[in-house]
Amino acid sequence: MRFAVVVFPGSNCDTDMFYAIKEALGEDAHYVSYRESNLSNYDAILLPGGFSYGDYLRSGSIASFAPVMEAVREYAELGKPVLGVCNGFQILLETGLLPGAMKRNDHLKFICETTPIIVTNNQTMFSSEYRQDERISLPIAHAEGNYECDDQTFDELKRHNQIVFQYADNPNGSKGDIAGICNKQGNVLGMMPHPERATVDLLGCDDGLRLFESILVNWREHHAVTS
Template sequence: MNVAVLVFPGSNCDVDMYKAVLDTIEQPVEYVWHLESDLSKYDAILVPGGFSYGDYLRPGAVASLSPVMEEVKLASEAGKLILGVCNGFQILTEANLLPGALRRNQRLKFHCETVDLKVENNLTPFTLDYQEGETIRIPIAHGDGNYYCDPETLNQLEKNNQIVFRYKGTNPNGSISEIAGVINERGNVLGLMPHPERAVHKWLGTDDGKRMFSSIIRFWREQNGTV
């Protein structure tokens, strides 16, 4: 499986994402600059966290207009796996690849801590190795992680089982319905605010993020008959 880690001016979790791929699934992975115009060789595209373009206008707004995002949209239409984390989640919503929007945290403070998440949907390509309803611990680091959507969209997310992760116990940013991560209706584009790439070794405090990467390679192998 060929994996791309996108890099925008201001990305700061691209190295974490790159090393997480190597450390967990040991698949070919490359950095891809935001001006790239061809992603056809990649099976999975990872959009990392950071502060793309300094978060000017809105976090992810400028990055969503970068040339590479047109290729990401084509990859989405082709059914390829796309994972956006933190700023990557913001970019995917700004590019209309995921519903909703990320607003300023409710208390207008940057939150950097490890939080509990509830796995709401373990039937996605990104969550196959989790158990439905289990609690996992993943770090967050964001100032604009307050997920919001209108009531109609929320009803659709609930109906289609598109809410993949919810904050459990404490809602650090005020997200509607405690939402921490959502997937598109087709099921191949996931966005979440917590950082699974920072949770792949016990010595990091938790390795609960490791199973997101193992789920991706498991799904890809099953789809391609290489199990």
């Protein structure tokens, strides 16, 4: 399986993502420039964390206009997996590939810690290797991770089972304890916690590895059916 790790000016978690795929998962990973306009050679697209374009204007706002994001949009429309982590989640919100927006953490401070996460929906291509309602641990590192949406959008997220991960102990004020959501089709996931920083025991926890294993398992099953 070929994973594309998109690199924006200011990305700083791209190497973590690359390592998670190449070394921990054992699959093929490639760095892809924000200037790229064709992603057809890849089986999954990963938007890493960091501070794309210095987080000027709003986190992820400038990156949403990068040439590669039009290719990401086209890729997502084909039903292929797109994962955005932290700043990658913010970019997906800014492009409209996911609903809602990010605000500053409710206490207006940067958070960097490992936090308990609940797997709210294990019926997605990103979460199928977890147990339903399983409690896992993942690192977070953000100043603008306070997810917000209007009540109608929140009701739709719940109705369509789009809330994939929730905080067990909400650290930033996110509405509904939301830590990660997917689109209605289930092939685009945005999350603030960093699964790529929790893929081997040496990092203190390997709970994040199963997210990438979920992508791989579902990709193999899909290709087994269509081949």
